[in-house]
Amino acid sequence: MTVMDRLNASLEKWLPEQRLFLRSEDTTRFVRLRPVTQLVGISGMTLVFGWTLVASSFLVIDAVSSGNSRDQIQRSQAAFEQQLAQLQAERDARAAEALAAQSRFTVALEQVSQMQSQLLASEESRREMETGLAAVQSTLRDTLTDRDTATADASGTAPEADRSKEFAVALDILSTELRDSADQRSIAVEEAEAARLAAQELTAERDQILARNDEILTQLEDAVTVSVAPLDEVFRNVGMNPDDVLRTIRSGYSGQGGPLTPMSYSTRGNAALTDTEVKARQIIVTLDQMNTYRIAIEKLPLAMPVTQNFRYTSGFGRRWGRMHEGIDMAGPVGTPIHATGDGVVTFAGRQGAYGNLIKIRHELGTETRYAHLSRIGVKVGDRVSQGELIGAMGNTGRSTGPHLHYEVRMNGRAVDPMSFIKAADNVQ
Structure with a gap:
């Protein structure tokens, strides 16, 4: 008896052998799942589930720590x-x-x-x-x-x-x-x-x-x-x-005016x-x-677009061979979405894979995008302030579940939104 046979025999008590029958029009086939195979599958699923929990907890902690960065900047x-x-x-x-x-x-x-x-x-x-x-x-x-x-x-x-x-x-x-x-x-x-x-x-x-x-x-x-x-x-x-x-x-901010007082000059600087x-x-x-x-x-758009509980599901960078130009924050449908900085709404409607999309133009050449929304609460030309409610999280466009796709662009080029969210930590 080989090692695998002895291992299967010892696991037979807890994981009995299973057989899956696959029937077509003229033939019937079956797949036998031995105890060792079942143990490997269960272990793999347990590891994947545990890794998901740990990663989610780290992302939630990071979101909570950076959520109030704007208030801390103002207090400082x-x-x-x-x-x-x-x-x-x-x-x-x-x-x-x-x-x-x-x-x-x-x-x-x-x-x-x-x-x-x-x-x-x-x-x-x-x-x-x-x-x-x-x-x-x-x-x-x-x-x-x-x-x-x-x-x-x-x-x-x-x-x-x-x-x-x-x-x-x-x-x-x-x-x-x-x-x-x-x-x-x-x-x-x-x-x-x-x-x-x-x-x-x-x-x-x-x-x-x-x-x-x-x-x-x-x-x-x-x-x-x-x-x-x-x-x-x-x-x-x-x-x-x-x-x-x-x-x-x-x-x-170069305005000048008012009376001038005499100024003394020195040839020696x-x-x-x-x-x-x-x-x-x-x-x-x-x-x-x-x-x-x-x-x-x-x-600058330094605030968080989502202030309620959420989970980071995807970061900025290449994903499955393609460039992911923002970050994804998953939560229930209807979760409030807020503007991350003062600006003017340049687009509010449906756009291809983005689904329901809002674009806000900020100063210094920055732009933010909020995609896959279930509801849009602003219109083109509106001036919004940082923290103002502009829409709700949804599952529109090319999306596998309710989440917000959030982008930040500098002079038309996509940059990592987390660099803006975390940058405020330097002034605390």
Whole structure:
């Protein structure tokens, strides 16, 4: 007895041999299904069924994780814009404080200059008084000498005494003026020293404010730079050139107007700008780039066309030797179908193997298609918004069961819709 015979004999208890009779008009044939054959068939069907369950579960998990990508993008943008506004407000406050400190520093310098002028004037007056006093003292000494000589000669006593009194009075007046001038000089010196200390404190305060302002600008620059990178990656993932996208958006948002303020120019380019001004200009440029990206993202079809439970049944690429230019999402007939981005309906009707079909033209050269629908809820020329209900899932056209065939085209060329659905993950 061979191994196969022994194996069939051991399986006979659970899988008895079956015979299938095939009868035609003049003959009768039968096919014998031995236990081993039945076991192989059952095992194959079990493996296929298990693989189908695992693949479906992975696809459902992927659909659930990407279903709310648009809301997460909006929340992330709102949080970043709020943080950006706070940093800008803090930067403006620090700039105002720096300007106020600069103004106080200028006033203090002016006070110091005035005090120095007063001090120089007082010093000049003191020198003049000292010179006058020296002259008076010399004259007084000469007068006293003459007086003593006259007294010794015993003649002209009264006139000499009057002259001595006059010189004594003049000397007292000059001494008093000299003391007042010295006192004023001391006061001026004290005020000038106080003004100098105040100017030093204001200088330190201004330097601290400028340092803090520079720190805020650095944080702001890092924040906007980090935030632009994932937005740039979004367009690269869907096959777009970010530079071309920025040029297209800016050409459509190029309105200008209003009064113009004078602009200063430098023959040295940015050499005349401070580091703070260079950072501020770079931040403005990056913010403009980020805002342009935000406008572009709002124009792309990044949302899911089906928000209720569904199952991916076919992906983008070659299938059975032919190109499958979209993805298939299976679900019950009547499942709501939503527009994946803002756009204009260019076709709404029946078209060959597509069955009931809706085409929506979006900006930046993108188009979406929704095929095999059971119901069409829009007409040609309608403007639709992202998430708007446009139809219902069906089984029209060349279809083996109820599902949505969803396509995304870039400038007429079919691209993988999953790259758009998953691209939004880069900005979370």
